[in-house]
Amino acid sequence: MRVMVVDDHPMWRDAVERDLAAAGLEVxxxxxxxxxxxxxxxxxxxxVVVLDLQIPEPDGVAVTAAIAQQDPxxxxxxxxxxxxxxxxxxxxxxGATGYLVKSASREELLDAVRRTADGxxxxxxxxAGLVLGEFQRTSDSPDDPRLTDxxxxxxxxxxxxxxxxxxxxxxxxxxxxxxxxxxxxxxKLQMHNRVELTRYAIERGLDADG
Amino acid sequence: xxxxxxxxxxxxxxxxxLRVVLLGNAVLLNIWHAEELQRPAAGVACLVLMTAWxxxxxxxxxxxxxxxxxxxxxxLGIAMGLLLxxxxxxxxxxxxxxxxxxxIAALAAWAIQYRAAGGxxxxxxxxxxxxxxxxxxxSDYGNTFLxxxxxxxxxxxxxxxxxxxxxRDVAExxxxxxxxRARLARAVHDGVLQVLALVQRRGRELGGDGAELGRLxxxxxxxxxxxxxxxxxxxxxxxxxxxxxxxxxxLERRDQVTVxxxxxPVELPAATALELVAATSACLDNVRTHVGTxxxxxxxxxxxxxxxxxxxxxxxxxxxxxxxxxxxxxxRLGVAESIRGRIADxxxxxxxVSGDFGTEWELVVPRPGAGLGSAS
Numbered sequence: 326m327r328v329m330v331v332d333d334h335p336m337w338r339d340a341v342e343r344d345l346a347a348a349g350l351e352v353x354x355x356x357x358x359x360x361x362x363x364x365x366x367x368x369x370x371x372x373v374v375v376l377d378l379q380i381p382e383p384d385g386v387a388v389t390a391a392i393a394q395q396d397p398x399x400x401x402x403x404x405x406x407x408x409x410x411x412x413x414x415x416x417x418x419x420g421a422t423g424y425l426v427k428s429a430s431r432e433e434l435l436d437a438v439r440r441t442a443d444g445x446x447x448x449x450x451x452x453a454g455l456v457l458g459e460f461q462r463t464s465d466s467p468d469d470p471r472l473t474d475x476x477x478x479x480x481x482x483x484x485x486x487x488x489x490x491x492x493x494x495x496x497x498x499x500x501x502x503x504x505x506x507x508x509x510x511x512x513k514l515q516m517h518n519r520v521e522l523t524r525y526a527i528e529r530g531l532d533a534d535g
Numbered sequence: 536x537x538x539x540x541x542x543x544x545x546x547x548x549x550x551x552x553l554r555v556v557l558l559g560n561a562v563l564l565n566i567w568h569a570e571e572l573q574r575p576a577a578g579v580a581c582l583v584l585m586t587a588w589x590x591x592x593x594x595x596x597x598x599x600x601x602x603x604x605x606x607x608x609x610x611l612g613i614a615m616g617l618l619l620x621x622x623x624x625x626x627x628x629x630x631x632x633x634x635x636x637x638x639i640a641a642l643a644a645w646a647i648q649y650r651a652a653g654g655x656x657x658x659x660x661x662x663x664x665x666x667x668x669x670x671x672x673x674s675d676y677g678n679t680f681l682x683x684x685x686x687x688x689x690x691x692x693x694x695x696x697x698x699x700x701x702x703r704d705v706a707e708x709x710x711x712x713x714x715x716r717a718r719l720a721r722a723v724h725d726g727v728l729q730v731l732a733l734v735q736r737r738g739r740e741l742g743g744d745g746a747e748l749g750r751l752x753x754x755x756x757x758x759x760x761x762x763x764x765x766x767x768x769x770x771x772x773x774x775x776x777x778x779x780x781x782x783x784x785x786l787e788r789r790d791q792v793t794v795x796x797x798x799x800p801v802e803l804p805a806a807t808a809l810e811l812v813a814a815t816s817a818c819l820d821n822v823r824t825h826v827g828t829x830x831x832x833x834x835x836x837x838x839x840x841x842x843x844x845x846x847x848x849x850x851x852x853x854x855x856x857x858x859x860x861x862x863x864x865x866x867r868l869g870v871a872e873s874i875r876g877r878i879a880d881x882x883x884x885x886x887x888v889s890g891d892f893g894t895e896w897e898l899v900v901p902r903p904g905a906g907l908g909s910a911s
Contacts, residue, residue, distance in 0.1 A: 334726075334729050334733075336730075336733055337729060337733060340733060340736065340737070379721075379722075379725045406725055406728035406729045406732050410764070410798040411798065414798060426732070427728070427729065427732035427733075427736075428731075428732040428735050428736065428753060428756055429736075430736065430739060431736065431740065450793050450795045450833055450835070451793065451794075451795045451796075453795060454795025454796055454797060454798070454835055454836070454837075455795075455796075455797065455798040457797065457835075457837060458796070458797020458798050458799065458837070458838065459797075459798075461797065461837060461838065461839055462797065462799070462838075481835065481837075481846070484795045484833075484835045485795075485833045485835050485846055485848040485895070486793055486831065486832075486833035486848060486850075487848075487892070491892060494892070495892050
């Protein structure tokens with residue numbers, strides 16, 4: 326598995342790189358700034374980008390959006406020290422599929438990278454709470470993507486700290502189905518972001534017909 | 536004081552509009568009562584002067600540096616002069632003047648430029664001119680009174696507006712400085728958090744004293760993160776509402792209690808928020824008592840336009856079926872009843888679900904004045 330590590334703190338970058346390499350993952354590139362990350366990304370062709378949000382310009386959210394546009398198959402795992410809620414949510418809307426606080430253990434990090442590579446959204450309960458809040462807040466327009474009752478139920482359980490396995494047991498679903506529900510939630514959140522951007526563009530007369 | 540200047544500019548703009556409206560009113564009234572004019576040529580001359588001065592004044596007042604005492608004196612002088620010549624222009628016994636209400640524009644200009652004292656002085660001079668041109672009756676007394684009081688009040692209000700604008704300016708600048716300070720602090724905080732997280736991670740791997748260092752770093756990381764989140768959620772709404780999200784976040788305990796919120800302030804009346812947090816805290820105490828002192832628990836806050844929902848979950852063995860009913864039947868109103876009572880007092884509901892997945896409380900509390908304290 327090819328991994329790229331983006332972090333402006335050399336100590337951190339080295340620690341993460343060492344842990345990943347020790348676990349047999351291939352670190353194909355590292356970068357300390359957003360600019361470096363975007364410059365090295367096309368040649369490195371990683372499967373997973375482990376990305377710190379607070380990096381020198383352009384920041385983690387902008388980098389996520391840029392690389393998600395270049396390569397829709399790349400997976401972005403946000404690794405953030407401060408866990409600033411607005412930033413984390415913005416990164417997920419921009420296309421990141423996982424989020425982990427930096428104080429997580431080496432095992433948690435490796436597990437998160439592997440799951441992210443498999444297309445499995447890595448949610449913390451805190452992130453699930455933010456996403457739930459986002460849908461509850463913005464469901465006033467009929468055009469907006471909405472969560473189904475089942476998706477809301479699954480997301481609520483994630484926010485209440487249940488693992489996918491526990492959710493599957495409790496709702497009598499397969500593990501895969503639970504994963505799909507969470508993936509759909511993220512997809513709708515990103516779609517919602519695009520709807521907002523489109524609406525913004527139309528309002529400002531930036532659309533092609535305007 | 537740029538804000539005060541902006542307010543003045545806007546007030547003079549309003550006076551310019553007022554002046555044109557009053558001019559139109561005066562012209563129409565003079566045409567309407569043309570038969571009252573003893574000297575029609577003089578009457579027309581007066582109206583031409585008023586029209587010309589309306590144009591000149593509008594141009595002159597538009598620029599702050601042209602608002603000199605000479606301009607204001609000329610403005611007031613013309614208004615007074617027109618009042619004083621009115622008896623010569625109009626028939627004997629006619630009480631209305633040629634300029635009529637048009638003189639108010641000069642009064643307003645004085646009130647804006649020289650505030651309460653200016654408004655009062657201009658009002659007194661106009662009232663004097665108005666009284667001097669005719670025999671005084673009851674309605675003239677009323678006009679005099681209105682000119683004096685109106686001038687003073689208008690001046691006072693203009694002054695207050697300018698002061699408020701200045702205060703708002705200062706407050707906005709203070710907010711901008713605070714935001715910049717927060718931005719700078721964020722960079723420092725981020726660096727500290729990075730190091731604390733690293734110490735924690737390496738410490739755990741080293742074991743022994745290293746693990747202890749790591750644990751201490753973890754505690755500090757948690758405290759700093761809670762502080763940052765609280766600062767982010769400091770509400771500008773102020774007053775007697777409380778952000779229940781920030782209040783619940785304070786219940787978070789490292790490796791034990793996880794609190795998830797919608798990420799935006801959720802305002803509730805202070806008393807309601809306090810009770811809701813107390814009930815949540817009681818649920819968490821219950822987890823510690825019945826599941827274990829180190830047992831993990833999760834708190835989820837959801838905000839809807841009409842209600843807030845707080846879920847508290849643990850991973851414990853659950854409560855055996857019938858146990859609660861049995862306790863209630865024996866008249867032992869335990870913690871569960873006290874939680875239910877607290878939430879019921881707020882007009883909400885508290886439901887307990889238990890199974891092999893653990894125990895879950897669902898606390899639902901209505902939001903007063905749905906829509907007023909909306910989360911967006």
